[in-house]
């Protein structure tokens with residue numbers, strides 16, 4: 001008999017979610033994490049000064065709050081300390097002429113913002129808001145289920161019948177559009193276009209890359225419908241609560257434990273070998289790993305199989321840098337209303353984002369990078385000592401192949417200079433800073449190859465039913481009983497945990 005029913009390699013949100021669901025359903029589960037704590041790309045640390053709690057990576061927990069793990073384990077997680085803090089002013093964009101355009105979790109309030117900055121887009125915004133409500137029942141079954149699958153094929157057929165051919169094909173068209181095409185079609189003002197297109201940049205979609213429209217649509221209008229949620233005192237509420245739930249249901253967790261290989265017989269996974277030489281057997285192995293890392297864990301013989309080698313074609317997205325600031329006070333944005341929003345985006349406009357994306361793709365440091373500036377202490381003051389603040393700054397998108405030991409601090413200075421130009425006085429309010437370059441990101445978490453925050457590019461050739469690659473889709477691998485979950489698998493990056501839940505459902 002095997003030592004465990006299921007071994008899970010990697011304690012990211014998907015691996016932990018799968019472990020918690022399987023443990024609750026009576027499986028003998030072992031979760032192995034190489035870091036000293038679980039969470040992967042969800043981690044909160046005092047990296048600047050004592051008392052300043054920074055979400056090193058993910059901070060927006062909306063996907064988890066609306067995801068399948070939360071749906072099934074809500075009571076268990078809350079009992080074990082999961083607490084969210086809602087923000088009803090989720091995001092805005094600021095512009096060099098001192099304007100800001102923000103989305104509020106209230107249609108009338110968002111409409112009032114549009115009236116000031118882009119009155120010509122009110123009708124379109126309203127139409128898109130109605131569209132999201134109408135299309136959500138047709139989009140959500142695609143996003144939350146195994147792909148390709150009979151279930152989703154049936155759901156799509158039903159959508160076709162309900163919506164009619166023209167509207168169904170319009171939905172497919174939306175899934176394939178770039179953010180530039182989508183925003184040009186729907187909005188007249190360049191501010192509204194930038195507001196929506198900046199969400200494509202979160203998922204590695206420069207304005208001209210096919211497939212970005214879906215995120216621009218879902219996140220912009222979704223922000224108005226649902227706001228955004230943060231973790232109380234830090235995003236690590238998720239891994240902390242999941243760890244307790246796994247153990248409460250008898251699952252075992254071993255941290256500081258790196259898996260050095262996946263054992264197999266006749267192309268069937270049989271367990272794992274640890275760095276210390278220990279071998280542990282299991283009926284099934286789930287790798288919560290970037291699929292590109294898996295061949296190195298297999299035997300030479302397995303590595304040479306063409307289906308295994310195919311994963312070499314899976315490409316990472318562009319890199320990301322994080323800058324964490326401990327602040328005396330929040331930025332005094334020239335556009336005063338920006339002082340109230342959880343995220344402030346600086347593109348500023350679509351053409352700037354397109355240029356930043358093209359520069360990064362061509363191996364150059366963008367002169368005007370696209371910035372996401374999180375102001376979490378607005379909604380959750382518990383993350384800093386009384387009267388003080390933190391800033392979470394994400395630099396979307398950066399090139400591969402940079403020597404960050406030379407460029408990191410200098411480029412971070414450039415980023416702070418840009419913020420200073422929109423919010424004079426910011427620099428002098430900084431008490432301390434910590435810069436996490438793309439190299440640091442990969443050092444923290446091997447899944448973030450080259451500092452790609454999303455575990456593999458999300459471009460449509462490796463998304464939907466093609467994620468990560470045809471021979472590896474449906475969360476299976478060319479090895480029997482070796483499953484994969486995580487952001488390199490469908491439905492991709494983010495803290496939603498859906499791929500972990502999909503695999504857990506396949507195994508129970």
Ligand SMILES: Cc1cc2nc3c(=O)[nH]c(=O)nc-3n(C[C@H](O)[C@H](O)[C@H](O)COP(=O)(O)OP(=O)(O)OC[C@H]3O[C@@H](n4cnc5c(N)ncnc54)[C@H](O)[C@@H]3O)c2cc1C
Nearest residue numbers: 010012014034040041057058059060259453486487494495
């Ligand atoms: C900077 C940044 C900001 C982000 N912001 C957001 C956000 O605000 N909202 C959002 O929804 N998403 C965000 N994301 C994306 C999101 O955080 C990730 O997509 C998600 O957390 C990935 O989860 P995962 O299950 O794929 O595993 P990961 O988080 O990648 O975890 C995998 C784990 O496997 C471990 N591991 C690797 N190799 C081994 C081995 N050989 N043996 C044992 N363990 C191993 C790693 O140490 C790691 O802990 C962000 C990501 C980054 C990097």
